[in-house]
Amino acid sequence: MRIIIHGVGAIGGVVAAALLATGQEVIGIARGRMLEAIRDKGLTMISPKGRVTVDLPCVAHPSEITFRDDDIVLLCVKGQDTDAALQDLRAAGMTEQPLFCLQNGVANERVALRYFPNVHGATVMMPATYLEPGEVITHGAPCYGLFMLGRYPGGTDTDDETLKQAFDAANLAALLPASVMDTKYGKLLLNLGNIVDALLPHEADRGRFTGQLKAEAETVFAAAGIPWEEMGLDNPIREQFMKIVDIDGVPRSGSSTRQSITRGAGSVETDYLNGEIAMLGRLHGAPAPLNAAMSALAARLVGAGNGAGGMSEEDLEAVFLAAL
Template identity: 40%
Template structure:
């Protein structure tokens, strides 16, 4: 059974946050802090720290400790009708994680895969398709949430005046799942913008374009120098050509800007913001990185539609090699990556 938990709850939806790291911990922590029913699913030292001392969450509103129920995995959670599963693991872990949860019984005699809504709060565009193999009810979430895993038991989120923009929609394209309205209302009540749209994947393809820079940042450091900026710009241009060949139209930059509005990052007292998710994977020595579901998605589509992708292929290869070797961020030269990829092409 989950351990711990807030003193009181309201609302009928219980949120099971599968992967309560930076993004999942922030979403789950804010929901729990506001009295929503939440189970934070984590592992290792992070799980131990939350069980011992709660989740330490820092946002522009301040630093505080949030107490919520915790679990190590599906075997620790007695699922019931109305639960919403929020999947916040990295893309490379989606297949294994959905396999673990889909067959878990739900009170009443059916399974999670048959009955429960699964919301993919993840970067990339393959998670929803993977989840749909085992879950009948899948929704995508386009996550604009600058969150950082600081250390076991501690996460921060630097977004303001809202914590993040979490655009949601059912997968595949169609009428939104009826439970998404309740999810949206809960998220907006605790400090997010959480619109529900008909074609969430258009938003996620647009986010994919921005996430292609995760590998550049992880390999070369902050994208400030001219060579890194040129590498990023060329990588995104390559990806746009691929999406056009595949007949995929992402949300326009103007639509994205309108949705984000005045959303921005602010400095948090006592917190040094690290880089993005791929940067954080190298810093933690995770041994794996998300590049196959970001740059690798462009490589895959390029091969399917006859478009060369030397830059995204190079970034994928180098990022995975860096993760496997336990490298720290910033050990590569952007000009060298750009020149070698162009020469190979």
């Protein structure tokens, strides 16, 4: 078995390093400065267990890979990059190999099913960071991260079992829930606060904003008849497998959206998080003006080239009041 990781960022990088440390065959697909750094000095993972550097075979594009029948592909790009990544994989020769969407949001699996028959969801619970090329960080312990795996649109199969075994061996806790999408909708509720984290200073009170976004989304889920599983800190599974812990000299850098802005990535996935709630609300007669406002605000933030943490609580409160 070979595992192909399309998108060696925070999540893809930690997964790659952890798997390689067990002797698993892995090949990465990366771009830009990350690709250059990996080729030059390897991939370094920092965790509560220490620091490890691995030699990750890495290419710039799927066309550089000759696909094998025993490949498993992990899609780790952001939601806004999913369609292009899938088209590249198909053009490069991928056919019926299992594709796991290790991504935030709930839209990626449906898009993938348009191109490939063997699609799986993966709910990712991992406090991972990528800011410096060639270096990834996870603050997860005792396991580096927690993953819920399952076939899309439902059930599980031998591919899920195979990936679970590889992940468990690599200190990446993997579970096979009855419905992986229920857990992904639960994780979506958590990710609605990513843009709030990106907008406000680190010391700000985010809870009063994220709570409103989550409450609005729960109303939308009820109107749409969408079941979801709570994936927050109160979930006992998280307590068992993965807590967020401090690492001496390595501060946490915030949500994936904040990291994207800090790196100057040029785009964020808010349209596939808060924007998903706005779309569902429009489809099911349950307007979600707060989440819609966050999608629009994220677009303006990226378009203007502004950095993270530049908005005050008072300014964000004004945006919320104007949206209602």
